[in-house]
Amino acid sequence: MDSFSGYFNTHKERFIEEWKEFLSFASISADPAYHHHCLACADWVSAHLKGLGFHSEVWPSDTKPLVYGVMPGDPARPTVLFYGHYDVQPVDPLELWESPPFEPELRDGRMYARGAQDNKGQVFFVLKAIECLKACGVSLPTIKVIIEGEEECESEALASNLHLWREALQADVLMVCDTGMIDHGMPTITMGLRGVVALEVRVFGPSIDLHSGIFGGVVLNPLHALSTIVAGMFNDDGSIAIPGFYDGVVEPTPLDIERATSAPLMVDEMRASLGVPFAGGERALHPSVRRGLRPTIEVNGIGGGYQGVGGKTVIPSYGAAKLSSRTVVGQNPAHVLECMKRYVRNTCPVGAHVEFIDEGVGGKAFKLSADTPVVHAAERAIREEFHRDPLYIWEGATVPIIPELAATSGAEPILVGFGLATDHIHSPNESFSLRQLEDGFRYAAAFLATI
């Protein structure tokens, strides 16, 4: 067999044309006006899978259809379930696009289109890697593919029907290419994602807004109470002061910390672009540890009383804060939520009372162990193909469907993606370079060959 790069370059022109076909579907899941584009895109994916030798079906749902495929392989090897999504983000503001978002255009080695990276580009290089391995006669494990159409809007069809598809989705490895890498030529294994818990706290005081002169110093101000509740959630060192919040937190291993802190995080560049230092959270820890391996609470919004122009001297009747917590492995999200609520109830002073709304567990955390066969397979693939050690990151964000899919399928996730901040996903002029596409292709081929 030629090198994977050789195959890629030999077939590059065809790859570009097929990729453009995939990108030309306006498969925006959030907007019902684009529903028929989603249906057509699912059909295209399914047809493409069949072309690669998969048995494939389009699974209808009440919302967007899912594309499923299976191609039996060596039963002695771990079954791989590849997860991706064909839906894309809306395109507004349209006027900022330099070329129409669904008329893919290759400029200076980058493909510009909505979905060029997220996630059509990263799905496409995996499909092409499978094509390559088959064409070259490389032995393959059994490969299953599930490509959903609602990743950008909470994976409704997949999440709500997982139990029905448990059998079809059974696998050993859950391969995902929907993340980023540290920089060009630095393939990166995403070793974990945080979970998320949400809670809105409403603090009520007097039945109506009161005159702050007549009642000031007599009636408790609910915005004072709300501020005290929020401020009291944090210790001076930036850690969380809520009793029980850290219960069960799995401390990062020395190896995790060493890996997280040694990967260049473009810290200085990020700092400069944000205009602020990295002064949040547990300041004694490295930023990469804080954002990936430690739980947080953020105030997403706060409001109450008079917020218009000028002043109004009232004691408001009411205030509210929207809170969310990013959880890590070992925390029980329901317990985190309960601790937050208990803390708020216990902290709310006499003269005010609290109510909770919009509470919920939005997604679980997961974290890979350093020493597992699937991580070793990804490391092996990267070393063989790129002649360097992989980098490791722990992401602070949450992708709820991955731990759910892992739990249902029984498969261990492995997240290696080739996105970069410069791809501008979710923004105008999204793009993905041919170099990123080729690197992803080389990784996917090497991983599927080695697993």
Place this chain on the structure above:
Amino acid sequence: MDSFSGYFNTHKERFIEEWKEFLSFASISADPAYHHHCLACADWVSAHLKGLGFHSEVWPSDTKPLVYGVMPGDPARPTVLFYGHYDVQPVDPLELWESPPFEPELRDGRMYARGAQDNKGQVFFVLKAIECLKACGVSLPTIKVIIEGEEECESEALASNLHLWREALQADVLMVCDTGMIDHGMPTITMGLRGVVALEVRVFGPSIDLHSGIFGGVVLNPLHALSTIVAGMFNDDGSIAIPGFYDGVVEPTPLDIERATSAPLMVDEMRASLGVPFAGGERALHPSVRRGLRPTIEVNGIGGGYQGVGGKTVIPSYGAAKLSSRTVVGQNPAHVLECMKRYVRNTCPVGAHVEFIDEGVGGKAFKLSADTPVVHAAERAIREEFHRDPLYIWEGATVPIIPELAATSGAEPILVGFGLATDHIHSPNESFSLRQLEDGFRYAAAFLATI
């Protein structure tokens, strides 16, 4: 001379007709559409003063005219400057009025009209008391009258021209009847008003809202900073924690405290109507002391980040709190403002920065001493006419023009008003009972006779 009550009852029917004339002017100062009603009302007041024997002029201004009058009296006695206002609050919601607000109607012994109490009713009983004293041949001091037309909208013409009118306003006693009493038949001396200082604090963090997963635990959340700043302004006992805030505060005397706490404040009734206990401010002190004799800080409004329906997991770029402080005598309002700003600057954590807007000193505090001739004169008038000791309250609210007028005129204020919560000033169906009118008339006559 007959008793004051005797005179009142003899002339009651005419008083009612004159009072109705005064109330029928729609002298709403806030709405330019009613400007000509304000002009007509000022003319009426001036003509009425002339009818009582005053030299009177209508002083034009860029906004609403003022009515001035002077009636020379015994030069050996203190000159009295009576301050009141002919303007009234808007009347909306009009549909809730049981009779039209500018068609005064006497029902069950109460006059229903906008301004029936605030302040036309209380101005009217003073004018009628002067009439009575003159008719009965009682010796009078020199009496000056200033009736403005913008009390309900910041006294612009009066406040901005005080220096021009210094000579005309020179007096020894500033008589004001624009306050309330504890209950029917319980004449009450308002011994003080608080001042007010305002400040909006804006806390800025990252240049744009950030993803709370990617940046949570790394970038400081400005709403966390804002909550910490606000919460830190208060000690656990409800007192203010800002260094320097209490500088110069004149501690209430034991007599002030004894008087403030012995007046029935309808505390239980107020508690019940508000639905909350009196749990704000310095809880160790009596509510009447807290609201009248101690300074406070209130959060009038707070806002930042996402406040819409549901959740949005962002670290907001910005948050703001509108603050106001009620000051007491001895505090320098400019110093209070500076202490608040210094505290905020010193408390704002690394990773955020603060800006201030809408800062200002809205009105000074004043407080009467228990042992002054003017207070003794009011006490004497009340004891003689009502055969009981006066009650004393220290109001928490602010009337900026009174300390300014006192300073310019050189007169010592004496505030005795006959309003009750049931008069519904500023609300639909404002009213003032004939009993309150008569009690005010009796007090004003006795006070002017004795001063």
